[in-house]
Amino acid sequence: MQTYTIRKDEIPKLVEALKEEYEVFGPMPKRTSYVFAPVTDPTKMNLDYDSTIMSPKKYYLPSSQTLMEVSLKNATIEDTVKDILDQKPKILFGVHSCDINGINFLNRVFDGKYDDPYFQAYKEITTVIGLNCLEPCKYGFCRAVNKNFVLDGYDLFLTEISDTHYYVHVGSPRGDRILTIAHEFFKEAKEEDGAAFTAALHKKHENLPVALHIDNIHETLDLAWDDAIWDELGEKCMNCGSCALVCPTCYCFDVQDEVDLSISKAERVRKWDTCLFYDFALVAGNHNFREDPPARLKYRFYHKFRGAIHDQGEIACTGCGRCIDACPAGISIKDVLFRLQEYWAASPTPQGGL
Ligand code: SF4
Ligand code: SF4
Structure with missing residues (x-):
């Protein structure tokens, strides 16, 4: 070439x-x-x-x-x-x-x-x-x-x-x-x-630093489903959505039909949305699949590092670090991943997964 x-x-x-x-x-x-x-x-x-x-x-x-x-x-x-x-x-x-x-x-x-x-x-x-x-x-x-x-x-x-x-x-x-x-x-x-x-x-x-490779993160997350870390982080998270908005791979959106006051024209508009917001998983009957903050934060991690592997064949994180910089609660996705991986890699008795 x-x-x-x-x-x-x-x-x-x-x-x-x-x-x-x-x-x-x-x-x-x-x-x-x-x-x-x-x-x-x-x-x-x-x-x-x-x-x-x-x-x-x-x-x-x-x-x-x-x-x-x-x-x-x-x-x-x-x-x-x-x-x-x-x-x-x-x-x-x-x-x-x-x-x-x-x-x-x-x-x-x-x-x-x-x-x-x-x-x-x-x-x-x-x-x-x-x-x-x-x-x-x-x-x-x-x-x-x-x-x-x-x-x-x-x-x-x-x-x-x-x-x-x-x-x-x-x-x-x-x-x-x-x-x-x-x-x-x-x-x-x-x-x-x-x-x-x-x-x-x-x-x-x-x-470029490489404190830890997280190639097998999906397996770690299988094991960590009931880990106390999700409640701990959920307590801190304000569900502001900043992490998702700055993220290069978060792609969720909402679609709204906006009718002009004159009722002569309308637009269908899509806007960024995120699973961190309360109403993201709110459905008819006022049922919310992820009512509590820890459930929403946990969902974001599992979608990025577990679900995306199924759907897109790779994790939905490029390690850009923007969400760490943007988070007003000081939650670092890198620290969470490294902490989980270190803990579960050292665990002699896996407690979850298939
Ligand atoms: S570090 Fe990962 S999750 Fe955070 S903004 Fe970058 S790509 Fe998104
Ligand atoms: S930026 Fe931080 S506080 Fe805001 S939703 Fe994301 S994890 Fe929660």
């Missing part, structure tokens, strides 16, 4: 060139953190960012999205898939491996188990330029869940190989398209660039 290099100081010019054909989003500073946002000034995009407040999930599954517009006056119904496809193509610039894995997970949901034309339309118009993490971020534990690398889901992928250059892998024809329209910025990689890339991967291997 042909690989390339690009000078770091050429990135702003590359972004400017790409903006003629694409709407470019990337990690932009926001107060003390970063957000994926339109790159209005390419010199402000910071590829040395550690993490962003929200994941790039919002570009595939917006927090509030009109699915269908209904004109009651003209008796017409129009879905919004074409509106998405008519948008200017997007580039997500500088997406870390954890977040590319998050998009790949959503793909297993919305273009796998389910056939969601809205997600698929966003996928159709979006190009992903990935960025290797060579240093750990504050809360992440991607390596513990094997999400610190990507095999697919990117169009171009950058790895820092020196203070001045990135090494560039091409992952798709969409990546080739960028090389074609902005060829002046990319140089064919030489043998020494390949050696620098290998050295960068070694550095990454040394730098």
Whole structure:
């Protein structure tokens, strides 16, 4: 496979060139953190960012999205898939491996188990330029869940190989398209660039912490069904839902029909929802399948690390650490997993599971 290099100081010019054909989003500073946002000034995009407040999930599954517009006056119904496809193509610039894995997970949901034309339309118009993490971020534990690398889901992928250059892998024809329209910025990689890339991967291997591998977490959760930890955490959890909202793999939504006061038009809207909210499992007759906070928190863990393996073939966590940063109650998914795994791995008498 042909690989390339690009000078770091050429990135702003590359972004400017790409903006003629694409709407470019990337990690932009926001107060003390970063957000994926339109790159209005390419010199402000910071590829040395550690993490962003929200994941790039919002570009595939917006927090509030009109699915269908209904004109009651003209008796017409129009879905919004074409509106998405008519948008200017997007580039997500500088997406870390954890977040590319998050998009790949959503793909297993919305273009796998389910056939969601809205997600698929966003996928159709979006190009992903990935960025290797060579240093750990504050809360992440991607390596513990094997999400610190990507095999697919990117169009171009950058790895820092020196203070001045990135090494560039091409992952798709969409990546080739960028090389074609902005060829002046990319140089064919030489043998020494390949050696620098290998050295960068070694550095990454040394730098990213792996206190514990949680490959067999589903078995641990089988054993831990009645563990006291769920009540303990449930007491602390405020069911605010922040953990799910910032998460790159949480995909649950609610669908509401909103009728205009004039009663001449209506919209079907889907909005992010989460199993942490009281009314998520509330059904007719005022019955709630998960009435108590511990049951809701426990459900989130079991869906992510047990149910998702059945449904999507892998856990629904990329170890990005955002939920740890966002939780006002100080609940750390990493600490919970590590604690459970250490305890049950050491337990001489398993008490649950099949
Ligand atoms: S559960 Fe937490 S650490 Fe895992 S992907 Fe979601 S936000 Fe990131
Ligand atoms: S962010 Fe923390 S307090 Fe809020 S719902 Fe999630 S675990 Fe509970």
